[in-house]
Amino acid sequence: MPSENLVEIQELNFTYDVRPVLQGINMHFPRGKVVAIMGLSGCGKTTLLRLIGGQLKPSSGQVQVAGQTIHTLDREGLFRMRRRMGMLFQFGALYTDMSVFDNVAFQMREHTDLPESLIRDLVLLKLEAVGLRGAHNLMPTELSGGMARRVALARAIALDPMLMLYDEPFAGLDTISLGVIGNLIRHLNDALGATSIVVTHDVQESLKIVDYIYFMSEGRVIAEGTPDELRAADTGFVHQFVHGEIDGPMPFHYPGAGYAEDLALDVAHA
Amino acid sequence: MLERAITGIRGTGHRVVNGVWRLGYASRFFLAVLLHSSMSFRRFHLTIKEIYFSGVLSLIIILVSGLFVGMVLGLQGYETLQKYGSESALGTLVALSLVRELGPVLAALLFASRAGSAITAEIGLMKATEQISAMEMMAVDPIARVVAPRFWAGVISMPLLAAMFSATGVFGGYLIGVVLIGVDEGQFWSQMQAAVDFRQDVMNGVIKSCVFGVAITAIALFEGYDAPPTAEGVSHATTRTVVTSALAVLALDFILTAFMFRGL
Numbered sequence: 142m143p144s145e146n147l148v149e150i151q152e153l154n155f156t157y158d159v160r161p162v163l164q165g166i167n168m169h170f171p172r173g174k175v176v177a178i179m180g181l182s183g184c185g186k187t188t189l190l191r192l193i194g195g196q197l198k199p200s201s202g203q204v205q206v207a208g209q210t211i212h213t214l215d216r217e218g219l220f221r222m223r224r225r226m227g228m229l230f231q232f233g234a235l236y237t238d239m240s241v242f243d244n245v246a247f248q249m250r251e252h253t254d255l256p257e258s259l260i261r262d263l264v265l266l267k268l269e270a271v272g273l274r275g276a277h278n279l280m281p282t283e284l285s286g287g288m289a290r291r292v293a294l295a296r297a298i299a300l301d302p303m304l305m306l307y308d309e310p311f312a313g314l315d316t317i318s319l320g321v322i323g324n325l326i327r328h329l330n331d332a333l334g335a336t337s338i339v340v341t342h343d344v345q346e347s348l349k350i351v352d353y354i355y356f357m358s359e360g361r362v363i364a365e366g367t368p369d370e371l372r373a374a375d376t377g378f379v380h381q382f383v384h385g386e387i388d389g390p391m392p393f394h395y396p397g398a399g400y401a402e403d404l405a406l407d408v409a410h411a
Numbered sequence: 412m413l414e415r416a417i418t419g420i421r422g423t424g425h426r427v428v429n430g431v432w433r434l435g436y437a438s439r440f441f442l443a444v445l446l447h448s449s450m451s452f453r454r455f456h457l458t459i460k461e462i463y464f465s466g467v468l469s470l471i472i473i474l475v476s477g478l479f480v481g482m483v484l485g486l487q488g489y490e491t492l493q494k495y496g497s498e499s500a501l502g503t504l505v506a507l508s509l510v511r512e513l514g515p516v517l518a519a520l521l522f523a524s525r526a527g528s529a530i531t532a533e534i535g536l537m538k539a540t541e542q543i544s545a546m547e548m549m550a551v552d553p554i555a556r557v558v559a560p561r562f563w564a565g566v567i568s569m570p571l572l573a574a575m576f577s578a579t580g581v582f583g584g585y586l587i588g589v590v591l592i593g594v595d596e597g598q599f600w601s602q603m604q605a606a607v608d609f610r611q612d613v614m615n616g617v618i619k620s621c622v623f624g625v626a627i628t629a630i631a632l633f634e635g636y637d638a639p640p641t642a643e644g645v646s647h648a649t650t651r652t653v654v655t656s657a658l659a660v661l662a663l664d665f666i667l668t669a670f671m672f673r674g675l
Contacts, residue, residue, distance in 0.1 A: 194548055220550035228548040234541035251551050306548075 144208060147172045147304060147336040148193060153202035155188060155360075162188050163360045166202070175330050175337040177347045179382070180357035186340040189357075190306050193338065194228060195219045206304060224252055227297035227335075228306040232313070233289040235281040241268070241292050242277040248299045267295040270332075271325060287318025291325065298329055304336050305329070311343040319343070323350045344383050348372065356382065437633050444562050444632065447555035457560040458567070465526040465561070465628075466568030470575070472525050473518055477509075477576035480517060481583025484508055488584070489592055498594050502603035505584030506577075510607060510616045511672070514577030516664050519623035521576075522569055523656035527631035530561055531652040534635025535645035543636075558636065562628050569624025570617050577616070615671045622663055627656045 148170035155163040163185045170176045178186050191197045193204050198212045205211070206222060214222060235244050245264045249255055255263070268274040271291040281289060290310065297305065307326060311319050327350040330337045341347050347354070348368040356364040356371070356379055364371070364379045374380050397403070451458045488504040537543050537557065546553045581603075588594040607613065631652045638648035 196544065196547065220552075223548055223550040226548065228545070230541045230545055232540065234545035236542055236545075237540075248549050248551075251549070251556075 145171055147207060148338065149205045150189075150193075151203055151205070153189075153192065153204060154200045155185070155192060155197065156200045161360055163192075163199075166360075166362060168355055168362065170336055170338055171353075172336050173330075173334060174352040175327060175339060175350060177339045177341055177351040177354045178357060179342060179344065179347065179354055181342065181382075184357045185360045186342075186357060187308055190228075190308055190338065190340050194226065194306055195223065224248075224300060225302055226304045226306060227300070227302035229290070229293050229297050229308065229310050231309040232286075233281075233293035235284075235289055235293055235296070237281050239281075240277070241273065241279050241281070241284070244281070244292060245277075245296045245299055247296065252300065263299070264295075267299055268292075270298070270329065271295045272321070285318075287314050287321065290314065290318070290322055294322070294325055294329070298333060301333055302335060305333075305338070307337065307339040307341070309341055310339060311341055311346050319346055323347075326350055344385070348383075433637075436637070437629075440633050440636065441629050443554050444559050444629070447552060448559045448563065450555045451559045451563045457556070458563050461561045461564030462568055465522075465530065465564050466572060469522055469525045469568070469572055472521055473572045473576050474579050476517065476521055477514075477579035478583040480513060480576075481505060481509065481580030481585075482587045483583075484513075484580065485584035485587030485592075489588055489594065498588075499598035500602055500606075501584065501588045501594050502581075502599035502601075503606040505588070506581055506603045506607050507612060509577040509580040509584075510612050512664070512668070514580060515573045515616050515619040515623060516660060518573040518576040519569065519620065519627060519660045520657055522565075522572055522624075523627045523631075523660065524653050526565065526568070527627045527652050527656050528649045530565070530628065530631040531635040531638070531649045532645055534558070534561075534632060535638035535640075535648050538636065538638060539640035539642075539645060558632050562632055565628025565631070566621065566624045569627070570620040573616065573620035573623075615667075618671075619664065619667050622667060623660050626659045626663060630656050630659060 146169040148168075150166055150168040153163055153166040154161065166189065168178075178189060180186050188197065192199055193206065193211065195211045195214065203210045203212065207225070209218075209222060211219070211222070235241075236247065239247065242264055245267050246260050249260045249263060253260075265274050265277065268277055271294050273288060273291055273295065276284070276288065276292070281292070284292060294310075305326075310322050310326060314322060323346045326337060326339060329335070339347060339351060348371070351368060353367055354365065354371055355362050358378055364374070364377075366374075371379055371383060374383065380386070484505045485501065488501050488508075489498060492498050492500055492504065534543075534557065543553045543557070546556060585599065589596045589599050634648040634652045634655070635645075638644045
């Protein structure tokens, strides 16, 4: 019987050279749920996503997807696993030398022997799901940021993945596109019966669509809970982050020497 | 004083280690390209598409340059040969210069600046915009799908471009020598035909251009794949492609010439 959790992360540590990026991470992502990983820029969210996708190997600990430990898979095993994953990159990462249609058809042509007529129907279905069937002939350079993100989403779900990874899906979008992408993430997850992991620092949009949230700071999980629990948090980092307050446990100023010392005021007034 | 010397030695050591590491990385990259080349031939349309971008779109610069180089050879060659009363050997001079040396070398230098730089910039930008990562996440090997077809396209295009460069060059020499100056047309062609040996001259030129094609395309692909994913990184990588390819072509030309034409 398959585990209730599609993805499980246990005692995960990751170090770039000698700098620790992730320390002692434990997380689980139940099947069929949309889970967000939030935190400030540079807190290790995207690194974590790359570890789940097998693009990086952990220094210690493990990431299990569908019962398989990702970093122990050989290249062929990893590629087999990735065929069951979809990933939406921060700015879409569409292939600029291909049309919208060809971008969405890319994985189908690479991994299946489907006839071109069937691929055409499937691509139009996927594009219809993101509201861009009429744009299938356009090139990526002709799309707005929000449209590009939706095409990338259609491409990511081309093979009906069991796991969707979203890397900052809301970054740089206007409010309407933001709502559209948010709704698509939720509805596509439910329609596909998939599990979604959303790495983001867009609090308000995420709280509307996710089932559970992990908060990270400086490479550690510092809080977790449902959207309601986190909205209700009235102290500490979570409160500061959720309400966008400038000062709090996370200081506004990067640590450094004293201001007066840097401006050499003591010397100037000596 | 001692501290500066130690720092200097350390810096030199660091540069040497980095250089050796990079060379090793480049060799592994090249080996990976060769090992993942089967898709380039199984799905030959991928390679054909790249031949269009690398080869066909380089045709204009190759043909125009070849024509002018041939015309200059015609003018300079006639000027020198007439001093010895050997104007009739103009065809031989133009053809041998082009087929043995100028054709492969100049076409390679032009190919490096036109197609090599474009390949580096394209791969570098694909990396910077996460297109390469996206491909890996879709379980598609970017070396097999993106790099290898471009490599074989470059290797196939280069000798064809060099041949066209030489052919237009000979035509340029003909225009100046025969049409403009009035060298006897029969002598121009017959002496050329008698003096240019297919195996010794033409084939050696083709071998040279194949080697240049391998070197330029491998350098361009490696620099693009290894470029830091920033605007500055891609810009530096593109510059390095042109400079390294040009030096590699000239050095390889010397080595190949020494082996091919020694004792002649």
